[in-house]
Structures are given as structure tokens and as C-alpha cells.
Amino acid sequence: MVNRSAGTWLGIRAGQESFRSITRSYYRGAAGALLVYDITRRDTFNHLASWLEDARQHANPNMSIMLIGNKCxxxxxxxxxxxxxxxxxxxxGLLFxxxxxxTAQNVEEAFIKTAAKxxxxxxxxxxxxxxxxxGIKVGYGRPQGQSGGRDGTVSAGGGCCS
Known part of the structure; x- marks a missing residue:
């Protein structure tokens, strides 16, 4: 399955061939990707080269890619x-x-290392x-000049995350 947040991350599980056609459009605008295989299933590892080729063909050539062996x-x-x-x-040339x-072991670390790259x-x-x-949007958070009050009100503009 594909997970993407703020146009910067792309997560691909190597064994999910049925999602291949829709994932190609998600590569555009991604600065980082997490390529995940299951250490208990050899077939997911065997598909990595194909998924990586897709990523490199459809994404920015400088996209940071973290390879993750899941289920450690x-x-x-x-x-x-x-x-x-x-x-x-x-x-x-991947992070690993x-x-x-x-158990959440190394999950946060995967995102932190990819973001650092x-x-x-x-x-x-x-x-x-x-x-x-x-795939990088500077100042993605609250627009300048906007402030949230203690009562939950927001001056200027509003928005879901302000």
C-alpha cells in the first residue's frame, strides 16, 4: 500500500504487486521513500529490484530511499x-x-534517518x-502572522491545522 504525507514521503511494500499501477503517480514530487520488505517472506525481497527500478524511473533521481526489512x-x-x-x-545506494x-522498533528511526538525508x-x-x-514545501505549517488563542480560536484564515 502507498502512504504519502505532505508530498514528501512515499512508502512502498515490495510484495504488493496489485498496487503497482497506481503507485507510479505517487513518485512524482517525493523527496523520500521507504521501500519495505518482509524479512519472513523471500518473495517480497525478490521484488525489491523491480520496485526500486520503478521508483528511479518515475521519481526525482535524487530521492532519498530507505530500505526497511520489516518484522525483525x-x-x-x-x-x-x-x-x-x-x-x-x-x-x-540506499539507507537501510x-x-x-x-513493536515500533526502529520505525521512528527510519523516518528520522530518511528526513536527515x-x-x-x-x-x-x-x-x-x-x-x-x-517534493519539499518550505513553511508547510502555520502561515506567518497567524496565531492560535488559548480558547481555540485562530486569527486570520483558519484552516484545519492552524
């Missing part, structure tokens, strides 16, 4: 070694972590933050 809490059922995941990531969505790209001039096609 089920290491007793492991079908893909950590070393295999690390090697695939290294060969393809093993995580568990069930995106920030590094911004600082190195790889992404032009004035061009939203890079």
Missing part, C-alpha cells in the same frame, strides 16, 4: 538475512534498517526548496 521481531521465522538486506541497500511495525540534500543544494516539484 519475528527473527525466528527469518527468510532474508540482515546481511542480504544490507548488501542490496549498499549496492543500490530492520524494523518492526508491531533529505535535509542533507537540501543543504548540499541537491534540492531547490523554492521549486515544489522536488
Amino acid at each position: 521481531d519475528l527473527s525466528h521465522r527469518r527468510a532474508v538475512s540482515k546481511e542480504e538486506g544490507e548488501q542490496f541497500a549498499k549496492e543500490n 534498517l530492520e524494523a518492526s511495525a508491531r 533529505i535535509l542533507q540534500n537540501i543543504q548540499e543544494g541537491v534540492f531547490d526548496v523554492s521549486n515544489e516539484s522536488f
